[in-house]
Amino acid sequence: MRAHPLFLAALLVAGAAAVTTNALAGTLVPAPAIALAAGKTFAVTGEPGGGGASVSIAALWPVMERVRFGVQAYADDIGTEIVELRDPNDGTPLGPVAEMHRWTWGAAWRAEADVWSLGRWKGGASGGLGLWRVEDDQRGATFAAGSAVGFRLGADARRPFGRGREIGLALNYHRLDQNDESAWRRVDRYASAALELRWTGEGGND
Numbered sequence: 001m002r003a004h005p006l007f008l009a010a011l012l013v014a015g016a017a018a019v020t021t022n023a024l025a026g027t028l029v030p031a032p033a034i035a036l037a038a039g040k041t042f043a044v045t046g047e048p049g050g051g052g053a054s055v056s057i058a059a060l061w062p063v064m065e066r067v068r069f070g071v072q073a074y075a076d077d078i079g080t081e082i083v084e085l086r087d088p089n090d091g092t093p094l095g096p097v098a099e100m101h102r103w104t105w106g107a108a109w110r111a112e113a114d115v116w117s118l119g120r121w122k123g124g125a126s127g128g129l130g131l132w133r134v135e136d137d138q139r140g141a142t143f144a145a146g147s148a149v150g151f152r153l154g155a156d157a158r159r160p161f162g163r164g165r166e167i168g169l170a171l172n173y174h175r176l177d178q179n180d181e182s183a184w185r186r187v188d189r190y191a192s193a194a195l196e197l198r199w200t201g202e203g204g205n206d
Helices: 005-019 021-025
Strands: 033-042 053-064 065-087 093-118 119-139 143-162 167-176 189-199
Touching: 021 053, 021 189, 053 093, 053 189, 065 189, 093 143, 119 189, 143 189
Parallel strands: none
Antiparallel strands: 033 053, 033 189, 053 065, 065 093, 093 119, 119 143, 143 167, 167 189
């Protein structure tokens, strides 16, 4: 998965939110929770559709008890097309090689709410609306790309992990708008599962 400059900029913005948490704690502006997730995509439409790595980072501010709202940046591998490389002279198989790779990245608004608790565990539901950039590349060189508006629905379960931190699992469904005028077949939906580490602030877990 190749990092795009705009996605790196989004990570820097979210990182800046984490760095300024202590400064915000002494003001009227509440400090955001920072959620970092890493996992895998699956159930991908289109070809290639084998899935791959999935990463995201979000900054979420409390708007009421158990409800948070903020921004999220993400990058998801969609899949890689593998073909058999052959000798151009006699057709002898030379082994598998990556022919085409597809991935998507973007940013979205994110809202979430805690909906259940059991002992030290709590569970949440979330949704997001944003922009996805889908790119096809061949050995790092992009040859097709398109943008799509989409949404994300998710559920998570997490528990305390030290002072002011939580760890858990998140499952998400991603849906991109269908563009019938697109000159190339792109992904329009996929799922992802990830391990999530969350910094909730100095006051401990909410």
